Amino acid sequence: MFGCVVAGRPLQTNLQQVDETHALFELPNASTINHICVFLLGTVSFPEGYGATVHFHWPEKGFQLLGMLSNDKPSAIFRLRGTFTPGASAGPTAFAGGVNLAAGGDVTAILGIAIEPLSQIAPALPDPGSANANGAVVVTTRTADPGYLAEQIVKHLLNFISSFVGDGTVNENTLVPMSAVVRWYEGFKTKLKNMGPGFLDRATD
Structure with missing residues (x-):
């Protein structure tokens, strides 16, 4: 239960x-x-x-x-x-x-x-x-819902990656250096440790 x-x-x-x-x-x-x-x-x-x-x-x-x-x-x-x-x-x-x-x-x-x-x-x-x-x-928080949590994590990553694209649009042809993904991951872990998953409800970047 x-x-x-x-x-x-x-x-x-x-x-x-x-x-x-x-x-x-x-x-x-x-x-x-x-x-x-x-x-x-x-x-x-x-x-x-x-x-x-x-x-x-x-x-x-x-x-x-x-x-x-x-x-x-x-x-x-x-x-x-x-x-x-x-x-x-x-x-x-x-x-x-x-x-x-x-x-x-x-x-x-x-x-x-x-x-x-x-x-x-x-x-x-x-x-x-x-x-x-x-x-x-x-x-x-809604982040107790695994489906919602997964969606918010992906959105958080895409928002971060879009900052490396000229017009901010991310699609299947967008090339992003792995160093950017690693930087996002390290920042994500820090926020999760300090604030818990609830920060995803408020995160925009």
Whole structure:
């Protein structure tokens, strides 16, 4: 039902069902995570009147409520770097106990998802797009859709390449040096690392 992507990493498929209303993803090498995207896969919808809260659990620091998902809001991107407040929330007890040290000494954290009535979720959340009481920034984006994401990446590349063409028109006969493509790729990776995939919604160059 749920998908999870850490910026710069492959789609995670290690969802663990804890019980009927709780599930979690283990996040290895958590100290390097900047942004994370959580989304509904589209195969199963929430029951009428229900949604899910999304929680981040860091070893010895407790839980932090990041935001929520619903049938009307099937995806969200959360910025984790520099936003975690130790002990910010007790969090659902169903997620506790699964956090450990990964190989090499880095931390494996938990992203917990709890299905709850919307009437209980709404009062705990900030206004959409603002920083919540725990300091986490919640940003919704269409880039959770793989098809949309692929289209925006191609558009981003074509816009960059068009700057090397006299009239700005790119077609099958346009010759572009590989050095230009490499330059675009390096810049793209930097933006993705610093801002997450949401920058593609705003990018024009």
